[in-house]
Amino acid sequence: MPVKTMREAINEALHQEMARDPRVIVLGEDVSGGAGGTSGQREAAGGVFGLTKGLLPRFGEARVIDTPISEAAIIGAANGAALAGLRPVAEIMFADFVGVCFDQILNQAAKFRYMFGPNAKAPLVIRMTMGAGMGAAAQHSQTLYPLFTAIPGLKVVIPSNAYDAKGLMIAAIRDDDPVIFLEHKMLYGESCEVPDEPYALPFGEASLVRAGDDVTIVAFARMVNFARAAADELAAEGIHCDVIDPRTTSPLDEDMILESVRATGRLVVVDESPPRCSLAADVAAMVAERAFGYLKAPVRQVTAPHTPVPFATDLESLYIPSPEKIVQAARATMASR
């Protein structure tokens, strides 16, 4: 099977869905680039991270829309286009910029169907780049999925690898609800086997990345890689872990998490976001409520601290949860009883 980066896999999903369904449009800042430039080269960017490359030459300006820097109008327009029967894939370049257009997500997209009834459909996808690790500092590094996950009416996808990213992007475009699709910038270059043909992966189905009887580790997005590395290290000392990647945080595959915790009795949740109202807290609360009797040790949360993302490399690497911290947390759960 061909090996592709997450960047290539998402790009392929966009190509395939645009080819399959003429209602799919892509819009955002520099999704093509080059408009109004002096070189005459139209696709001068293809997205600042290259995710939308090749779409403009193939599908044309009517369906691949470069916008001014106007996030509220981008998402508002995507909302309206979706209500009117198109399937927009809008890009917010960095998830942090969502502050500029939050109303269109929080009060509009998320609520259309509930407020208007079942005739209203808003089948839009909002793609955003997220995550720390590039020294991009406080306004370009946040992992905001807890914010979106907390909003009823939104579906939230956070792929951890290229294979999942392609299948989940295709599912997101075909889905009839608004989907927030968060791409971790440190994963764009990571590759794995990805089939050429289109395929959709269902929302709300976690993936069991690694199986073990001692500790359940639930990790999100980039943290899945870290959890896997931690599990390797732990296995060498005889501690075997289930590593669960929920893949979507809304809906969340509670069953797989609960089933695993019932078997292991120990839970570590790894979340790159700050701890308050995080996915780590969410999963920990769910397990405390529904599998309390099975727990052999307190649940451990490995998260970023309650701070913005620092710029300096030394501080940023302290900020981001590390495989080492996951190992320590897992060991701690083994130490209780």
Place this chain on the structure above:
Amino acid sequence: MQLSREQLLRAFRSMVKIREFEERLHIENPKGEIPGFLHLYAGQEAVAVGLCEQLTERDYIISTHRGHGHCIAKGCDIPAMMLEIYGRAEGLCNGKGGSMHIADVTKGMMGANGIVGGGQPIAVGAAIACKMRGDGSVAASFTGDGAANQGTVFEAMNLAVVLQVPKVFVFEMNGYSEHTGGSYSTGAKDPVQRIRGFGIPVFEADGFDFFSVHDAVRQALEVSRNGGGPTAVYAQTTRYYGHFEGDPMLYRAPGEVERLRAENDCLQNFRARVTQAGLLAVDDLDEIETQIRALVEHSVSAAKAGRGHAPAELLTNVYASY
């Protein structure tokens, strides 16, 4: 208006500081010691300096992602800025902000800003404070071709007019927003007219010419400092480097930057103007360049040798109290 010898030397010094700082970063960045994104200001010096030479520490500016030039022009300490860009603990913002978030509020420099369109409303608020103080101070914000289409900028312009606050909107049009030409994303045929439509008087300037910017700013400040409400300065300029360091600039015609550098460089224009008029000697100008090069050299070595953080520093300055 004729500037004094001291004023001319100061202005040139400030422009050279920016140029040398940015040119050096362009050389240093590929070495891999600088975290994150760098958006260089080289080419646009006349705009920042044309404004800031006429501001005092009581006046405020709010910058953009392309902030180094604004910071330097407003008097931020160069070695401390360099330490910041290298992410050092002794940096101007303790290494926590970096290139895109340099600030020195003690100097009225209220931050570079990573959010396009984030600064303009903030500057309106600072202008409210200026108005309440009644000391003739102003707040200025910088807005690029791209940012000029952000809704927050429109809201800020309208609010500033409604409140009649002393706010100078500096439009700094370098022709591009990221990989897109400025003309593509602005629907209005006449963007200056669009600003006037808000009720803001606009003073147009040639951003390649320090004296033109200086003159436009002088007129704007005359209005805004004296109770006349918000004003705008609108300057065409160019940037010499990519949107960010590493940008291959596929959207720009080959040779465009080289031609602008050769034919319409704001520092060369300044040199020619003051030497031909006999206002400053070539030696005066060369001497400044030599001094600034040494300052930048020293700043880079100090930044490279700068102190890392104690782990506890990750948690400081989230709040004033908690």
